[in-house]
Amino acid sequence: DIQMTQSPSSLSASVGDRVSITCRASQSVRSYLNWYQHKPGKAPKLLIYGASSLQSGVPSRFSGSGSGTDFTLTISSLQPEDFAAYYCQQSFSIPTFGQGTKLEIK
Amino acid sequence: QVQLQESGPGLVKPSETLTLTCNVSGGSISNQYWSWIRQPPGKGLEWIGYIYDSGSTNYNPSLKSRVTISGDTSKSQFSLKLTSVTAADTAVYYCARGYIYFGYWGQGTLVTVSS
Numbered sequence: 411d412i413q414m415t416q417s418p419s420s421l422s423a424s425v426g427d428r429v430s431i432t433c434r435a436s437q438s439v440r441s442y443l444n445w446y447q448h449k450p451g452k453a454p455k456l457l458i459y460g461a462s463s464l465q466s467g468v469p470s471r472f473s474g475s476g477s478g479t480d481f482t483l484t485i486s487s488l489q490p491e492d493f494a495a496y497y498c499q500q501s502f503s504i505p506t507f508g509q510g511t512k513l514e515i516k
Numbered sequence: 517q518v519q520l521q522e523s524g525p526g527l528v529k530p531s532e533t534l535t536l537t538c539n540v541s542g543g544s545i546s547n548q549y550w551s552w553i554r555q556p557p558g559k560g561l562e563w564i565g566y567i568y569d570s571g572s573t574n575y576n577p578s579l580k581s582r583v584t585i586s587g588d589t590s591k592s593q594f595s596l597k598l599t600s601v602t603a604a605d606t607a608v609y610y611c612a613r614g615y616i617y618f619g620y621w622g623q624g625t626l627v628t629v630s631s
Contacts (some may be wrong), residue, residue: 436604444617453520453621454610465619490568497561505551507561 412436412438422516426490431511433481436482437512438476442502445483446458448510449494457496488513518542520611520622527628528605534598534627538611543593545569549615552585552596554607555624562607566615567594574615601629 413436423429433443445458456465458474461481471486485492493515498508524536538550552564565575567585575583579598587594598605606629612618 442616446618452624453623454612454618455621456617456619459617459619499561499617505563505615509565511559 411506412439412461412503413507414498414500416496416498416511418511419509420512420514422492422514423488425490426486426515429485429488429513431483431496431498431513433476433483433508435479435481435500435502438478439500439502442500443474443476443481444499444501445472446497446499447492448497454497471477490515518613520613520620522609522611522622522625524609524625524627526626527630528601529631530602530629531600534596534601534629535602536596536609536611536625536627538594538596538622540592540594540613543592544589545587545594546589548613550572550585550587550594551612551615551618553612553618553621555610556604556607559607561605564596564598564609568615603629605629 413432430438441461443461446454457472462474473484493496496511519541521539528534546624549566549568551566555561567573567587582599584597608624610624611622613620
């Protein structure tokens with residue numbers, strides 16, 4: 411299986427901050443990399459697919475970049491509703507997920 | 517708007533079979549991939565497998581010997597069966613649409629394996 415490693419595992423930030431979360435694959439996944447937001451008790455939400463394509467309805471402050479083994483999710487200006495857990499997921503082979511990054515309010 | 521809702525027992529005894537159903541509303545299950553994903557407490561997400569168009573299936577090799585996913589297009593439902601469960605199968609189980617990426621998810625249902 412392809413292992414996905416996210417960093418950091420937790421992050422404290424303030425409303426209005428620009429934050430980035432990184433995801434590294436144990437081998438190349440080309441651009442088969444997706445990002446999700448997950449709030450407790452809610453259904454996870456797809457944010458970015460194909461490494462950089464914004465899912466319909468997702469605010470443009472979310473963006474994704476990278477290819478191969480290194481990827482980044484960036485939130486340009488944090489809003490109160492953005493505090494949640496974020497997961498990357500590769501689909502180059504059997505789908506696997508990163509361990510998650512918990513984004514908390516500073 | 518597609519919505520998914522998992523249902524099934526919240527408690528299963530060791531060695532028994534876990535059975536969950538995902539009800540899909542707002543769209544047909546035909547011509548789509550439908551997956552099951554789980555998250556044990558304090559651990560990461562694990563893809564279990566998918567069914568495509570109520571027919572072909574593909575499973576995570578780590579669970580393949582114990583998993584069956586089936587679908588019923590007439591009811592817009594698909595189901596998961598996991599046999600010979602142990603405490604390690606305790607998790608929140610999610611159903612989701614897709615395989616390359618998961619565009620819609622259910623809220624998840626906690627299944628505890630305990631006697």
